[in-house]
Amino acid sequence: MKVLVSACIIGENCKYNGKNNDNPRVWAFLADKEIITVCPEILAGLGAPRNLAEIINGKVVDSEGKDIDKEYRNGVALALEKIKNHGYACGIWTF
DSSP: OEEEEEGGGGTOSOSTTSOOOOOHHHHHHHTTSEEEEEOHHHHTTOOSSOOOEEEETTEEEETTSOBOHHHHHHHHHHHHHHHTTSOOSEEEOOO
């Protein structure tokens, strides 16, 4: 089985605060699976650490009020391009 995994949940330091959400239960689930990791924010060049962001009125805005919606949408497009035609059975994401 192929599984798409958010990079931070398996220990990559790509969260907004430069840390990760490493989770042993996820590792146990993934033990016999083919995985690909992805972090749309890193793909978009936003780096880590970066300002915390949230969706406000349908747009992604960082904690300083900067509209970064275009960057996030670009990161998602790059992530989708990376995984297309791979036939993943499921995905594991962290928010």
